[in-house]
Amino acid sequence: MMDLSTEYLGLKLKNPLVVSSSPLTESVENILRLEDAGAAAVVLPSIFEEQLTLESNALDRDISRGTESFAESLSYFPAYEDYRQGQDSYLGLLRGAKSRCSFPIIASLNGATAGGWVRFAKEIEQAGADALELNTYSLVTDPFVSSLAVEQGIVELVRQVKQHTQLPIAVKLSSQYTSIPHLARQIDEAGADALVLFNRFYQPDFDIENLDVIPRLTLSRPEELLLRLHWIAILYGNVRAALAVTGGVHSAEDVLKAVMAGAQVAMTVSELLARGVVQLTSIQVDMVDWMEEHEYRSIDQMRGSLSRRSVPDPSPLERGNYIKTLSSYTLRPAGF
Ligand SMILES: Cc1cc2nc3c(=O)[nH]c(=O)nc-3n(C[C@H](O)[C@H](O)[C@H](O)COP(=O)(O)O)c2cc1C
Secondary structure, three states: OOEOOEEEOOEEEOOOEEEOOOHHHOOHHHHHHHHHHOOOEEEEEEEEHHHHHHHHHHHHHHHHHHOOOHHHHHHHOOOHHHHHHHHHHHHHHHHHHHHHOOOOEEEEEEOOOOOHHHHHHHHHHHOOOOEEEEEOOOOOOOOOOOHHHHHHHHHHHHHHHHHHOOOOEEEEEOOOOOOHHHHHHHHHHOOOOEEEEOOOOOOOEEEOOOOEEEOOOOOOOHHHHHHHHHHHHHHOOOOOOEEEEEOOOOOHHHHHHHHHHOOOEEEEOHHHHHHOOOHHHHHHHHHHHHHHHOOOOEOHHHOOOOOOOOOOOOHHHOOHHHHHHHHOOOOOHHHO
């Protein structure tokens, strides 16, 4: 019997396949289907810093306008229900999923700055989440904001979330930082239990007919996995936090590559949105077939075998590879 089990965020998972934050996990019925199809855990859709801050700001504003007494003010403002709605329905989804599913449920907070909103982490813990993923997606457009300030913001955010909850914390990062190992080490020292690499950037498209910029969401392609494998292979063994891959995981081979780079789990969404939840089952069947054929007995056995620390020649993971790769290209006559 092949042992696909793995550990992630202190949780024992039956295999390394996790369904990451997306509309796939926004209802208890869907989450049950993912469990049936073989997912080892799920990450709920994110609740956003803006959502939490807006809700509490709007409430503060209305309350201070009407009355000095908080309790009294509630009767003046029937809309109080609305402010809490986003938070309450999130906690409702979490409680529902926890009561009907038996695999771990990871909640997700999306924010880029520390602040009062991180208190919501405590409510997530009380609602029964097994862990919390912190999505730190940000897009700096202000030329006076330095990369140091951005990174300090993320580290401070992790510290604050850790202060508000006992839950294991995973930090989902974007790929565009000057020194990923340095940032990873700081986040690690701030107490993160896992790093999830990487967020995808959703670039808007330009509509040249209507002179408009329009949002565009495309599903991932398998090539996107390579960036993740590269950085997991570099970070493996250099941080205490566990590593997770998100972005470009579409097949059994992709999951195996992620583990060989050093990941504890591989997360997938686009593959399931494009080809259905049944892919979870076939990916696992293919993984077992491949492992049997290559005489592996467990997932743990292969972890990190293609990391920078383990491969006999790590240069393809380093700068030397840049020169080698560029000079390896052969011009073909068709190019002219
Ligand atoms: C429609 C859609 C909604 C998503 N919503 C969230 C979200 O709320 N929070 C989050 O952290 N990631 C979100 N993601 C990103 C996914 O969790 C995942 O990181 C990304 O799609 C890369 O994985 P994939 O290549 O398997 O799709 C979303 C992705 C999609 C396609």
